[in-house]
Amino acid sequence: xxxxxxxxxxxxxxxxxxxxxxxxxxxxxxxxxxxxxxxxxxxxxxxxxxxxxxxxxxxxxxxxxxxxxxxxxxxxxxxxxxxxxxxxxxxxxxxxxxxxxxxxxxxxxxxxxxxxxxxxxxxxxxxxxxxxxxxxxxxxxxxxxxxxxxxxxxxxxxxxxxxxxxxxxxxxxxxxxxxxxxxxxxxxxxxxxxxxxxxxxxxxxxxxxxxxxxxxxxxxxxxxxxxxxxxxxxxxxxxxxxxxxxxxxxxxxxxxxxxxxxxx
Numbered sequence: 656x657x658x659x660x661x662x663x664x665x666x667x668x669x670x671x672x673x674x675x676x677x678x679x680x681x682x683x684x685x686x687x688x689x690x691x692x693x694x695x696x697x698x699x700x701x702x703x704x705x706x707x708x709x710x711x712x713x714x715x716x717x718x719x720x721x722x723x724x725x726x727x728x729x730x731x732x733x734x735x736x737x738x739x740x741x742x743x744x745x746x747x748x749x750x751x752x753x754x755x756x757x758x759x760x761x762x763x764x765x766x767x768x769x770x771x772x773x774x775x776x777x778x779x780x781x782x783x784x785x786x787x788x789x790x791x792x793x794x795x796x797x798x799x800x801x802x803x804x805x806x807x808x809x810x811x812x813x814x815x816x817x818x819x820x821x822x823x824x825x826x827x828x829x830x831x832x833x834x835x836x837x838x839x840x841x842x843x844x845x846x847x848x849x850x851x852x853x854x855x856x857x858x859x860x861x862x863x864x865x866x867x868x869x870x871x872x873x874x875x876x877x878x879x880x881x882x883x884x885x886x887x888x889x890x891x892x893x894x895x896x897x898x899x900x901x902x903x904x905x906x907x908x909x910x911x912x913x914x915x916x917x918x919x
Contacts, residue, residue, distance in 0.1 A: 700724050706828060707731035710819035714811060722750060722808040723816055726801050730820035733797075734873060735828055737855065738837050742876060742888070745793075746800035746918075750808055759807075763800025763918035765793040770907035779905075787844070789906035795888075799918045802885035814881040821881065824874035827867040835864040889913040 693699055698721065700711030711728035719727075725748070733741030740746070746763040776790060785791055805813050830838070838845075838861035845851045845861075852859065854872060862868045879887040887893060894913045901908035 698724065700728055702728045702732060703833075704732060704735045704831070706735055706819075706823060713819070714816065717811075719811045719816075720809065722804050723811040726804060726809070726813075727816045727819060729797075729801075730817050730877065731823060733877075734820050734824045734870060735831075736834055736837075737870065737873070738834075738841065740797065742797050742873075742880070743795045744797055745795070746797040748800065748804060750804070752808070761800055761803060761918060763796035763803070765796040765916065766912075767793050768901075768907045768909065768912045770909060770912075775907065789901055789904040792901075792906065792908075794908075794912050794916045796916070796918050798880055798888040799885050799916060801880075803918055813884060817877050817881040821874050821877045824870045824877060827869035829865050830862045830868050832864045835862060835866075838862050889916055 698712070698715040700708045700715070702708045702711070707728040710731045711724035714724045714727045715721075729746070732739065745765060746761070748761040748763075750759045750761070751757075752759065771790070776784075779790070781790065801813065801816075805811070805816070809816075838855065842856065842861045845855050846859070854870065856862075857866065857868070876888075876893055879891060879893055883891055890913065894910065897913070898908055898910060900906075
């Protein structure tokens, strides 16, 4: 066989013809982007972060279902994109059950503290909800949402699904250019709070692209949830820390706000 490069090109072209697909047909498909298509027999996980998608895909490979994969991916996103909805935020989901043909909706958005009121806010000199601070905070709903999804639809346990996020939070991850940009935009805001600066800044500056960012405190919280389920967040030591934080900043949270919470 001739080893000349031109002959190799001809062989590739011949392979297209033998397979029944011409070059023109191969490239005439409607394509909205330049990357190769992702085609899988066992499922696909799409997210903002390759680390999150990888965690979800690994769950599918181990026999988990779409709900399991979504929770694993979301947990990683709470680590690699802490400026978006994490365990301190809300969760919404629509689940389609192929066996029954039914759709299920989950609203895991937290409610305001029972002690919060318009009169209380007026008494503090507020005429509109502040964009930042304890008065705008609600009971976080994500963790209860995870638990309800796992209990109703999942095949895996919560500790297995949270394991990748825990490891990434503990060992760190290289910050992407997009996440680095978000850190940089809010660096002054983070500096205004000692705990936020300690957690999210490196040597009093925003993490840079490619720099390894670690969050051992978040790893601890996720580990508590993995071991104790939703009650670790709403009835355990995490709850006590949140209540102490609220009290320090003059908030109105009470233990009952957390213990009574249930997503719909």
